[in-house]
Amino acid sequence: MNVLIFLVPIALGLGLTGLAAFLWSLRSGQYDDLDGAALRILPDDDIG
């Protein structure tokens, strides 16, 4: 069962990373304009 000494912290670390990433994205306004983000990808005038 010694493997738990690695596995449990790794599992928790991954979870915390996900949580931190979500909180960061929330704070930086990634969810403020969900419909707009879907449309902004369409214009392709920045290519060539």
Added chain:
Amino acid sequence: MAETLDLSAFVERGEAGAAHMTLAVDGVGCAGCIRKIEGGLAKLPGVIDARLNFTQRRLSVDWRDAEIDAAGIVRAIEKLGYGAHPFAPARVEAAEERESKRLLRCLAVAGFAAMNVMLLSVSVWSGNASDMTGETRDVFHWLSALIALPAAAYAGMPFFQSAFGAIRSRELNMDVPISVGVTLALLLSVYETATHAAHAYFDSAIMLLFFLLCGRYLDQMVRRKARIFAGNLASLKADYAHRLTERGELVRLPADALRPDDRILVRPGEKIPADGTIISGTSEIDESLVTGETARRAVGAGAAVYAGSINFSGALTVRVIAAGTGTLVDEVERLLDKATEAKSRTVRLADRVSRLYAPVVHATAALTAVGWLVAGASVHDSLVTAIAVLIITCPCALALAIPAVQVVATGQLFRAGVILNGGDVIERLAAVDTIVFDKTGTLTLPEPSVDAAAIDPDLLERAARLALSSRHPLAAAVAACARERVPYPGAVEEPGAGVRAVIDGFEARLGSKEFCGLSGRVFPGEARDAAASFIAFSHAAKAALIPVRQTLRPDAIAVTAALAAHGCKLMIMSGDRAAAVAPIAAQLSIGEWQAGLKPADKIAAIEELKREGRKVLMVGDGLNDAPALAAADVSISPITAAHLTQAHADALFLGEPLAPVFRALAISRGARAVMKQNLALAVIYNALAVPIAIAGLVTPLIAAAAMSASSILVTLNALRTRLTFLDRAFANPQASPAQAEAAEHDSIPSVHIAASAELSS
């Protein structure tokens, strides 16, 4: 006359001449629009940044004041082909946004904790069934505690705060049993972990919070979306005022930016933008939006005028007074205070349930503990069993049962063109059995229109095109009939008389009978039509008298018939003359109507109905309706209503048809049925689970499974209704096909378009 546009009231100043403004933008519909607006503004000198929020249809612009001003930016957007209106975000909206972000953060923390604790819990459950050592189990339990305790302390805050607030005001709400349940579950788990027991309930506690936060966030999101939409509409239809400066210059500015003692000029055909007293000028004004009275009032210097009245004949200079100091406004405000107080006494369904629920649950837990003690169990075992009862009855399903339905129904109402001011409005709408309508602007359209039946279409077309050159409000109604919207070249308006032009070699005149040279002539139907105003038209030898009157909303007859067919008692209470109300009542076959009512009379009549045990829905738009709206059990206003009136209505509806009123009732009734179903499901769940808990057979696995299952069940039940109950409401043969069709097609964009078309016309 050259006039400047002053938007300074909406501009936020930063450092070094930097400025910022938020605008509600109309007409944005695709990816191209984003690029066009942002790109177009970026090209302007001085603009630092322009960002369009497509979801909210709002544009935020930063610029340097030295190179461009706010009015220049608005003009630039208008030149690009979009409507832009400066927007001052309401304080509630900012508070709601903060609350919504906070809930989302709590939800994220609870979600993270629930996943990780469950990871450990599943290991323990399977370990308990096989060969896990006690030490490993303890480590897993301590790890769970390490995650769950801080997470619950953070994510549970919305519930703890609400429960604490309720207890301090000596009341019980649903958050009290939730907080008690979660806290006890965590404390018990810590104790069990410390004493090396086989079971801990960390997973149940944190999962419960996760489910509840999901429900609360969804609820918040739907309400916020509706509020943002309503905020945009309000600023898109905001009135502009012409302010006279000290030096006599004319400055155009949004009516919201007017201050007391400003002098404003109101030209014929314009809406009076603020309450005030007339300094100079005489005119006739139409106060139908304010008092419901359709006959025009002659006013002169010294007379008080109210925002929303329409100036007909002469230019007026008005001194703005602070809101709430006019005599009518005073009376309305006084009545409002009383009426609002009475309304706050109604109790929400969810609170009624929780008042009953919390004592029963806590008593059951106490009895369980006593029962086991008497039966000879140890103090520890008795307490553990009692707490298990609390955990299993923690009102997860119950707390989701009503909000889940509210979320679905609010979204549906939003698509039907009805914006709610609060979640409990649905319950109150569902109980309605009596509907009181105001007449002017509610049953009828807010703008008068031409009764085209008796007039030669060619003649009307010519009159309508001529009317395009006039600013007179009656002419605007005639102009709306024009098929070809091109004014005649060389048309001249003579203020206070009419408009004339040469058409096909003959002079045409539109205006008063005298102006058209028809003063001696009597037209058929002229004398007996008391409710209509007339506008005369002459061209060569032909002449016509065009009746302009308040017309019913296009579907008013069908909607009132459908409401009556659904068992609602209908009444009209109007501030207008009896002669104007009677024909409308007859057309709609509404037997009970009262005319010439003052605001206090309307309240008295509604109170009388309430005393008879009726649940009253008031539908009205005038300033004089505001107290009645507050006094009724529930109220709806059209979006064209006066500001104060909108603020006191429980819901607003968009567009010209009256159908949203019917749909609001149909959807609410469907929603209430589902709420009751959900409550029944929650009760059945408790009836099954509580005996198991009292018997002391609940393991954490059973608790987790039972709680998730019941929560998911009520949520699915709420979503299922989304598919069915609108269909059911409209499968009724008495509802007209037009409504059924509208129900299918009225998605948010079309409502938006309809609303903006109405605003621009």
